[in-house]
Amino acid sequence: MMKEPIFDVAHLAHIEIYSPKVEESVWFFKEILGMEESHRQGDSVYMRAYEDFYHHTLIITKNDEAGLGHVAWRATSPQALERRVREIEATGYGIGWSEGDVGHGPAYQFTTPDGHKMEILWEVDYFKPTEEQATPLLSRPQKRPRRGVPVRRLDHVNVLAKETNKNVEFLENALGFKVRERILNDDNTDVAAWLSSNSLVHEVAIMGDALAEKGRLHHICYWYGYPQHLMDVSELLVEHGYKIEAGPGKHGVSQAYFLYVIEPGGNRVELFGDTGYQIFDPDWKTVEWKGKDLEHAIIWYGSNLPQEFFEYGTPVKKKEVAPIK
Ligand SMILES: O=C/C=C/C=C(\O)C(=O)O
Numbered sequence: 234m235m236k237e238p239i240f241d242v243a244h245l246a247h248i249e250i251y252s253p254k255v256e257e258s259v260w261f262f263k264e265i266l267g268m269e270e271s272h273r274q275g276d277s278v279y280m281r282a283y284e285d286f287y288h289h290t291l292i293i294t295k296n297d298e299a300g301l302g303h304v305a306w307r308a309t310s311p312q313a314l315e316r317r318v319r320e321i322e323a324t325g326y327g328i329g330w331s332e333g334d335v336g337h338g339p340a341y342q343f344t345t346p347d348g349h350k351m352e353i354l355w356e357v358d359y360f361k362p363t364e365e366q367a368t369p370l371l372s373r374p375q376k377r378p379r380r381g382v383p384v385r386r387l388d389h390v391n392v393l394a395k396e397t398n399k400n401v402e403f404l405e406n407a408l409g410f411k412v413r414e415r416i417l418n419d420d421n422t423d424v425a426a427w428l429s430s431n432s433l434v435h436e437v438a439i440m441g442d443a444l445a446e447k448g449r450l451h452h453i454c455y456w457y458g459y460p461q462h463l464m465d466v467s468e469l470l471v472e473h474g475y476k477i478e479a480g481p482g483k484h485g486v487s488q489a490y491f492l493y494v495i496e497p498g499g500n501r502v503e504l505f506g507d508t509g510y511q512i513f514d515p516d517w518k519t520v521e522w523k524g525k526d527l528e529h530a531i532i533w534y535g536s537n538l539p540q541e542f543f544e545y546g547t548p549v550k551k552k553e554v555a556p557i558k
């Protein structure tokens with residue numbers, strides 16, 4: 234008998250990243266990626282892309298090292314929120330309720346088994362355009378900005394984990410995420426898994442941390458939907474001295490047409506240059522990449538990812554080099 238799918242998590246609401254260079258990070262997201270600044274409070278700057286409907290989708294908070302602040306999920310209803318809180322509490326990874334923050338109401342905070350801080354909420358504030366920002370395209374929250382190559386919306390978060398499977402199972406059991414694609418070791422443990430609770434192929438990916446660290450961030454991703462924009466933004470990035478780590482290219486896993494760049498604070502940002510594929514089947518069979526299929530898993534076309542891609546995450550940790558015997 235099929236286990237009833239859980240549709241209590243609607244989507245990824247926002248991500249907080251830590252930056253030791255907040256103003257340079259804000260400049261990058263604002264002037265190169267065309268994002269808007271929604272609010273400043275304490276050590277944090279709140280931002281959104283022009284087709285993000287909520288008050289913000291990105292929080293950049295001052296910290297002495299780069300890394301993941303927290304990930305916020307929006308429930309599909311107040312009732313769904315209550316159900317998920319009960320499930321999360323039962324796992325022992327619950328922290329408790331916060332009154333919320335600017336832009337959203339009460340949020341239940343928890344961590345993954347690896348220690349990634351997360352929260353789940355229902356009440357959100359919607360972005361309201363100024364008269365100048367208002368657009369006659371009624372399905373769009375505001376005019377497309379004239380700055381840089383504007384990203385359209387937040388897409389996903391990719392986190393590193395010391396024990397991949399434990400974190401994957403937590404997201405499946407406590408939050409109802411479904412594993413859409415996974416890369417497997419020969420012993421069938423997860424190298425990495427891509428999960429979603431909606432029609433996107435993934436809103437969260439969990440990748441094994443090559444440095445065996447806990448709770449690190451691999452990347453955040455914003456979505457363009459147009460391949461050409463990866464070429465356009467590459468021009469800006471190179472001309473302004475930013476380091477493109479990899480791409481443009483296409484992953485086999487998730488079919489993402491990708492570009493990876495390191496933002497000034499040190500966090501990796503992925504830019505998703507096409508529409509990707511959608512999943513509507515409530516009984517989707519997880520795509521499993523292993524053995525000879527691995528040839529196409531990471532790179533469908535484009536140059537290979539550098540070794541750094543598999544080791545660099547934030548906070549930055551040095552790879553333990555085995556002492557020369
Ligand atoms: O092994 C690397 C694959 C990374 C995939 C993504 O970043 C993605 O699917 O968004």
Ligand SMILES: [Fe+2]
Nearest residue numbers: 391452454503
């Ligand atoms: Fe990604």
